[in-house]
Amino acid sequence: MNDPTMSLASGLADKADKVIAEAIDNTIGKGWSLGELTGRVERIRCYSDTYETIFIDRKSVIELHDPEVTTKNDGTSIIMVAEQKYRTFGGEE
16 A cells, blocks of 8 residues: 555654754764664653754754655645754854
8 A cells, every 4th residue: 555644754754864964963973873863862852842953972963853744736636745944053063
């Protein structure tokens, strides 16, 4: 079964994974492994915020905003479109 909602969610997750990995690359360099990040990464989201911030070694790496989903009706079908904005911080020092 091809569930368009799952496909949309999967696409958002894949893109988020890529931009997070790129932000980590820009902060600590390429070639890291998940094991090396253990104990160094924090994810903070305040209750009223519409975004979360990921930190490495207490340094802001990326801010991920909540996804925005819109629907478009082309007359024969309804199309869901999702966008997730993000902001990266700095880079290697």
